[in-house]
Amino acid sequence: MTLLSSLLAQTGFSDADILALLRLEDETDIAQLRQAAFEVATREVGNSVYCRGLVEISNLCVRDCLYCGIRKSNHAISRYSLDAQTVIEAATWAARTGYGSCVLQAGERQDAAFVRFIEDCVREIKQRTISETLPQGLGITLSLGEQSLETYRRWFNAGAHRYLLRIETSSPALFARIHPREQSIKSRLQALADLASVGFQVGTGVMIGLPEQTLEDLAADIRFFADRDIDMIGMGPYITATGGAMTDESMMPSHDLLQLSLKMIAVTRLVLRDVNIAATTALQTLAADGRERGIAFGANVVMPNMTPVEARANYQLYDGKVCLNESREECSGCLARRILSVGRHVGHNAWGDSKHYGRRNDARDTPKNSLQSRQR
Numbered sequence: 001m002t003l004l005s006s007l008l009a010q011t012g013f014s015d016a017d018i019l020a021l022l023r024l025e026d027e028t029d030i031a032q033l034r035q036a037a038f039e040v041a042t043r044e045v046g047n048s049v050y051c052r053g054l055v056e057i058s059n060l061c062v063r064d065c066l067y068c069g070i071r072k073s074n075h076a077i078s079r080y081s082l083d084a085q086t087v088i089e090a091a092t093w094a095a096r097t098g099y100g101s102c103v104l105q106a107g108e109r110q111d112a113a114f115v116r117f118i119e120d121c122v123r124e125i126k127q128r129t130i131s132e133t134l135p136q137g138l139g140i141t142l143s144l145g146e147q148s149l150e151t152y153r154r155w156f157n158a159g160a161h162r163y164l165l166r167i168e169t170s171s172p173a174l175f176a177r178i179h180p181r182e183q184s185i186k187s188r189l190q191a192l193a194d195l196a197s198v199g200f201q202v203g204t205g206v207m208i209g210l211p212e213q214t215l216e217d218l219a220a221d222i223r224f225f226a227d228r229d230i231d232m233i234g235m236g237p238y239i240t241a242t243g244g245a246m247t248d249e250s251m252m253p254s255h256d257l258l259q260l261s262l263k264m265i266a267v268t269r270l271v272l273r274d275v276n277i278a279a280t281t282a283l284q285t286l287a288a289d290g291r292e293r294g295i296a297f298g299a300n301v302v303m304p305n306m307t308p309v310e311a312r313a314n315y316q317l318y319d320g321k322v323c324l325n326e327s328r329e330e331c332s333g334c335l336a337r338r339i340l341s342v343g344r345h346v347g348h349n350a351w352g353d354s355k356h357y358g359r360r361n362d363a364r365d366t367p368k369n370s371l372q373s374r375q376r
């Protein structure tokens with residue numbers, strides 16, 4: 001057995017192992033890494049890829065993250081908010097299409113009207129999507145930034161059961177460099193702990209290839225996911241955003257950035273094993289087949305866009321986002337073909353929950369966010 005083969009066959013990885021895998025440069029070695037990650041994914045989470053239909057509800061945002069195209073001081077975009085009927089219609093379409101889950105994402109707001117709006121949408125989506133094929137209704141994931149414990153509780157009680165909140169980078173110094181002073185990594189960490197305490201399946205992730213980020217930082221990010229017992233991972237390449245404040249800082253060259261992002265997915269799969277990992281849309285900005293390559297490197301979730309086409313141009317967190325003009329029907333068919341092209345199936349009419357969350361809870365015997373548990 002070669003050194004790499006025995007490294008890949010391990011089930012426990014030291015920081016030095018993680019770093020050694022992220023450092024692989026040789027194409028044959030990277031192909032071996034990809035194959036090992038794909039096999040672990042098949043064994044641990046199966047050969048289905050689950051679709052989470054994404055609705056970008058609003059680009060209004062109170063934050064000013066330096067990397068982001070919808071930061072509040074970008075005055076070059078038109079701000080929009082979808083109405084409840086549009087959000088609910090998109091979610092019911094997802095249920096009819098067999099997606100099993102949706103993601104409601106928006107810029108960050110904590111005002112009472114917004115909290116209430118989300119609560120109402122979640123409740124309504126749940127009620128309207130219960131069917132024979134989805135007896136618990138559509139799975140609802142929220143991606144709405146940092147909120148109070150009380151808000152998380154309200155949204156959970158309304159029926160959402162997963163929450164995505166990226167740490168962006170686990171390095172405090174790097175976090176401080178890419179955020180305005182009023183945002184702190186401490187409050188992001190608290191938010192992740194709060195979400196878990198409420199009962200959410202918690203997703204986090206990082207941007208890859210940030211200016212001044214090192215491979216050691218990325219290795220530490222993977223260790224961070226493991227130490228925090230994270231259920232779901234969504235990470236993608238950092239891509240310059242015209243409306244952001246980092247346009248003068250260099251982004252990594254596309255080929256290297258894609259390769260590094262794919263290695264991060266594969267190594268995360270090897271180390272965390274039974275979590276859900278998304279092949280994020282940003283991968284496809286770097287290469288036409290970026291998302292399917294993410295799946296080939298061990299990802300098992302995709303997020304087809306269901307936002308009305310008129311709104312999409314104003315929700316560009318980074319430049320060159322794909323699917324700006326494609327209808328939700330086109331994205332659905334396109335992603336299904338991409339999934340099949342790498343030897344996976346689409347997981348229809350199922351929540352496709354993180355296996356890790358299931359095991360974590362079997363151990364603790366905490367109820368999931370089923371209708372019964374919420375009515376207790």
Ligand code: 5AD
Pocket residue numbers: 067068069166168206207236237238239240241244282317318319
């Ligand atoms: N490049 C890549 N990802 C970005 N995000 C925001 N701006 C960018 C960018 N310029 C990601 C952040 C955020 C998620 C919703 O989008 O990681 O958490």
Ligand code: FES
Pocket residue numbers: 304305322323326330331332334335
């Ligand atoms: Fe939108 Fe392919 S997923 S066009």
